[in-house]
Amino acid sequence: MTQALISQILIGVSVTAILVISAIGLAVIFGVAGVINMAHGQFIMVGAYTAAVIGKMGGNTFVAIPVSFVVVALLGLAVERGVIRWIYDRPLETLLATWGVGIILEVVMKLIFGPELYYVGAPKVLAGSVHLVGRLPYPYYRLFLIVVAILMVAATFYLIFRTDFGLKVRAVRRNRAMSGCLGIDTAKIDMMIFMFGSGLAGIAGAVLAPIKSVSTTMGFRYAVDSYMTIVLGGVGNLWGVPTGGGLIGEGETLLAYKFNSVIGELLVFIFIVIAIRVFPRGIFGYQERR
Amino acid sequence: MTMRRRKFLKSSAATLGAWTLGGTAPYYFMRNIAKAAEGDTIKVGILHSLSGTIAIIETSLHNAELLAIEEINAKGGVLGKKIQPIVEDPQSVVQVFAEKAKKLLLEDKVAAVLGCYTSASRQSVLPIFEQYNGVLLYPTLYEAQECSKNCFYTGAVPNQQLDDFVPWIINTLKRKKFYMVGSNYIYPKETNREVKALLEKHGGQNVGEEYAPLGHTEFSTIINNISGSGAEVVFSDLVGDSIVAFYKQFKQFGFTADDLPICTPITTEQEIAAMGPENAEGHYTSFNYFQSVDSPENKSFVERYKAKYGKDAVTNAVMEAAYFQTYFLAHAIEKVKSTEADALIYEGLPGQEFQAPQGKVKIDEQNHHTWLWARIGKANPQGQFDVVWKSENWIRPQPWVPYLYPDKTCNFTDQRVKERLSKPWSVEKNRSGTINL
Amino acid sequence: MALLEVKGLTTRVSGYTILDNLDFSVEENELRVLLGPNGAGKTTLIAMITGQFRPTAGKIHFAGQDITGWSPDAIFLAGISRKFQVPNMYETLSVYDNVMVSLQSDRKVFKYMFKGVTAAEDERIWEILDFVELAGKASDPADTLAHGERQWLEMGMLIASNPKLLLLDEPTTGMTPDGKQRTAALIQKIARNHTVLLVEHDMHLVRQIARKVTVLHQGQVLAEGALDEVVSNKTVREVYLGKGKRH
């Protein structure tokens, strides 16, 4: 019993990692650029298909990570230049426009790759598992995912808090007009951050594909999970992503263990709805003083 | 006074004019579009989702049916006429299935419809086929316990997949403790009910049963539960995306087919291609057809399919059913020399035989389901199945399995059923062939 | 009894003290000007009075009621109207509708359901539009107005609500000198029959209209009194009026 529970908690860590990986790109775009990217799930899907193509050409996940990053970042660039930049001041409409982008991406990918499920394998080095504590052995690939999640969060923190670029990003976020007056090219900052966030979604697709399934319709689920994660954690604070991810990941796995997967998911959703109402801006989000 | 009256007359005439004109114009416009396409052809509706979540599978059924129609037309068609497929996309939404079915029957006046994949979609269109007396050929394996006058079921029912499979696992694999994993909807729940009944009958044991939401791709918790249950075999009726994620994660958590094989009535070559053969190797599937079936009909079928849809295309059992049901229909029309629904339903289709890729198949005269072969395949490193067991003969379909429903059967040749069906739909809405023994 | 009385008002935000134990009051029918350098807490004080934010400590009394912690709409109904720094109105509504929505009336949802505009109300709206010189643009959407006109419209909206106390937060921001002159005249016109608390930077304007001023500095009242008195106050000159004027 204890052994099983330990395994379950460890599994929760990997589920958390998966949530963090899929949500971090969205958190960057949503939290910094203020854009509600409903095509986030489809960005992840494009990342996964990129990994599939790399796989066909003989590369593995390690090759796919940078390639997916670049491909999806470029896709993000196109979407930002073509659509988003006209509607930064209308956040609710970015929602509709990006929903449209998502539909288009699904159709285009289906026309290129066909409707069936696609194959993406895990690299040979990461096959197999190691016995840590608990009842189950721990797959190397899940350890790898945890490392990737930590690296992605760390890289984002570094970029936002330790670089010159990050300084500008924070300045723009605090006061767009003032930053503009100070000679920061706010349009360029928005564009760069959108590209960066999209690229992170691409990485998510590439690293998640080997343990999940890849199809053109896979995106919606990830988008929903990502939104839940960042809304629970709170936008505007990157710590919200691991916090939200952790609560959902551990909560869902432990509840699924106690009851079953369906009830687990249901309870977590209900918890989120209650939590957002108690903390309207998320757990780590900015609290409005009244 | 007169002024007012004239005004009134004028306006009511105008309203009436608008009413008739506006009401009829689009209708006849639509009708003419349909008529223009009408030539010396036999129209057959094809109703599979080409968009939405279920398009992943249904597109291949659509492809197989178009292949068959192409072949039939190449050989001269039916009754000297070409078959004209009328393709509709129901977008994976049940209401759209219903409205498209209605359109196919009433506007296009198709001879029959080949279509549907999920039980949900079949159930949504059946009332329409029953009301307007259409013919539906349905290619999917399903949970059975149904038989409708207007539907012909060419996929497997549980007795054709499970009755031999479960005892085979217990006796040949020597594994008694089953852990059942399924997607959370009717098909897996019904299938598992039959598996449990079979376990009781053959001395197996059910050590756990779990359902995941449809589309779920995180199975670590379920794998943890399986690991602690003492299971000797995992019986999976997961569908779609979940299959791929489950097999992958099962292997990553260190389970091999030698320790704990996954046995399933639903995983096909298509899912194996998506998960990679390394993740499926050694696991078992029970099906009527595999791409690797060694028969001349199958070799040529696979060849033609690949020629049309690319060399990476894989065939599977549901597609095969979609393929041969098209031939059933063509031969039935040929036999009764008519596209009249009742002629097809009472004379054309029942008893129709065809040398399908899986072997000779036949529509049962009594219950509208299909006699099929049972096979058990073991996934090999090439992503194909090695057939490790095959039924000695084709197996009669039983929509009501006797060990769960001993007092029910389905028989359209029974006098009581015939009597009931002779009444028009407006009087007797029950178009089922089920009778209580 | 003063109309507005603020006692010991303190506001802290993430460690910064914005208002520090502030005492302050405004009498009825007064035109009071609030001065102070940037960051002195003027706008914060206004936000506290109107209920936008809750003070860390202290009390606010208005017309004999303790209104500390009330919601903005309740405080409005008690009789305090606020003009924002930046023109703040309903952009897509017409000028007429902007004033109409601001009229004094019962604001309960169901009482509003099928109510139209009465003749008396219509007359009052036109009266106000004339007052702020916007009658000619009554049917234009508010977002087509020029900046100065928008400021005026918002003041018209405030008058429409017939408040006991008007809080005007830098109403001349971004205006041309001419616009400022006209606004000053308007404010004086308003002050004839309303109590007004004005936050203003522009000393020319202040000179023109001020009767009594209060200077805030670092969240506290630095000086209070007639303009000339305050201007000659040494500390005030140091912190606010600038070094140039010392000699």
Place this chain on the structure above:
Amino acid sequence: MLLLGAAVVAVIGGFPVVAGTDSYILLLLGKFLCYAIFALSIDLIWGFTGILSLGQAVYFGIGAYFVALSLKINYALDHPTRYGNKFPDFMEWNGLKALPHFMEPLVSTPFAVACALIVPTALAFIFGVITFKRHIYGVYCAVITLAESLILQEFIIEYQAYTGGFNGITDYSNYLGIPFLWFMLAVTIAFFLIARVLTHSRIGTVLKSIRDNDLRAQFMGYNVANYRIFVFCVSAFMSAAAGAMYAAWVGIISYLDTGPVFSVEGVIWTAVGGRATLIGPFLGAFLVKGLEFLLSGVLAAFWQLLVGLLFIFVVLVMPDGIVGSIAHWLRRHRKGTLTQLREEQDLLAHDREHDWQPAGVPRSGEESV
């Protein structure tokens, strides 16, 4: 305008008389009417009040499920199921032995209809109070309502013994026919008139002012939350009524009818037709759904692509939708071009009240929604 409306009503009402009741276009017409009401309900909260709810389908779905359940139970009483029992077949599949007690009142269809209307409205009231009293709106409101929608879907699929689950509820007597079409038409007109009275009365002006500038409205003494709750309930009521009629008309209900995708579809119909107009939602629903039906067969692969492009096109090029754009065009031609430029470029266009706040929400976004 009135004539045009009368003509449309005449066309829809007259259609079955001319074409007969067996036409599938009749089925579509009735469906579209329900969709149009659904879009109108979204327009009320989104177009006129500025609340974007991605969970509007929740209220539609609950209304639909109550009616569908009631009709199904009644149908089963008259027509024994394939299993020969007198209660809905999906209950039997899931191992129930009889109709559960708590569902027995649903045998009475008037009771079910009452539930279908009251329960969603009450739910909207509760959700509205919690949401708007806590000053959640804009993006957060959209995401929370999305979550609600997903929860309801999960709930329906999980408790399939009572809801039909993934398969939904089908195979019951529906009310497809001329009288019911006329009834739906009457209801549609009634809702249109209610919406018109609501948006053209004083409350409508207040709602629009809240949409434009909720801060200003609050400082003008309006209890913004109460107004939002009120309009949210009205909108939920309309959705529920649309759902109830939809279930009775179409005869099939599934979990998809309660999902976020359906809600977003409703939002897009409204956007295409023209939000904050009353004809817009009707036009949008009929146009998009009609085109979808015509084209999805012929252009199966590309229809979705068109839909995606339509989303982007409407947002970027035609944010006011068809009706809004036409109205703009008419206004411009009536008045001559508006060349009023603002005297002063106001660089200080941000409400500086917030400047001293610590790191907070993104600038563009929360307040301006």
